Amino acid sequence: MxxxxxxxxxxxxxxxxxxxxxxxxxxxxxxxxxxxxxxxxxxxxxxxxxxxxxxxxxxxxxxxxxxxxxxxxxxxxxxxxKLAGKSDEESAIVDMYADLITDLMNQMVRIFVEKDEDKKKQEQDKLQNELVPKCFQLFEDRIAQSKSGYFVPSGLTWVDLYLFNFIDIRGDKVDDLLNNNCKHVKKLYENVRTNPxxxxxxxxxxxxxx
Known part of the structure; x- marks a missing residue:
């Protein structure tokens, strides 16, 4: 096509x-x-x-x-x-980290649709205090390892855009996500945000x- x-x-x-x-x-x-x-x-x-x-x-x-x-x-x-990685190995890394972001997105959906306020708070706490810190540390380590400012050495791929979207839709929680422990994630966020x-x-x- x-x-x-x-x-x-x-x-x-x-x-x-x-x-x-x-x-x-x-x-x-x-x-x-x-x-x-x-x-x-x-x-x-x-x-x-x-x-x-x-x-x-x-x-x-x-x-x-x-x-x-x-x-x-x-x-x-x-x-x-051509935004999926320059090799099969890069594409696999991109997909792997994208699946982690999907876990975070799905948790956001669970919070959104939950009608019981106590359960909603439990799901919010799980996202904020368990899933986000765990996943963001994994993101941080991967971006640091790639040395490109993105998830893979060859540069921008769709997983970078996916992470940017997850951070962006968090609205007033963006600064909390981009804390001092996430300097590489913060750099990726800025790289995407300033892409012309x-x-x-x-x-x-x-x-x-x-």
Whole structure:
């Protein structure tokens, strides 16, 4: 699909679609960013492969492919646009650390959907006091080892954008995440934030709560 056209469908917020948007932006590849209100979801749901969002529609002439599942989409476009690592080994490292970030994202979802306030607090405490410190130390060690300011020696990949998104959507907790024990994570965050294409996107993207 060399001359493919891409349409990304998601709700009017960042969360699971933002890493995919970042990949398109970092690669300088055009795509249609279709954001819809949650009330409009029934109109789109039947078009999604799994009835979930985000989903990506890829068109090339008479051929159309639809992909669901945010991480599958991210991996696909990252491979397409050379943001998945320069070797099989780098790609494996990228995937491995991306799975850790997915664990953090899934914990955020559990907190969001939990109705019981006591359980919600337990899940928040688990994220803040257990999962984040453990994962961020692993991120810190890996970025330090790569010596590039990113997860792998060859430079920017989609896992860097994924970690940036996780930090970015934490809003007022960003400073807590980027503490003095995370100087390499902080450097990666700044590297992504100041990437010219990402910086341009951050200036024009819609303001959303998360």
């Amino acid at each position: 060399g001359n493919a056209q891409y349409k990304l469908y998601y709700f009017e917020f960042k969360f699971r679609a933002e890493t995919i948007r970042f990949i398109f932006e970092a690669a300088g590849k055009p795509y249609e960013d279709i954001r819809f209100a949650q009330s409009k979801w029934p109109e789109y749901k039947n078009e999604s492969p799994f009835g979930t969002a985000p989903y990506l529609e890829i068109s090339n002439g008479s051929q159309t492919l639809k992909l669901g599942e945010s991480i599958a989409i991210a991996r696909y476009v990252a491979r397409k646009f 294409r990402i910086a341009a996107y951050l200036k024009r993207r819609p303001v959303t709560p998360f």
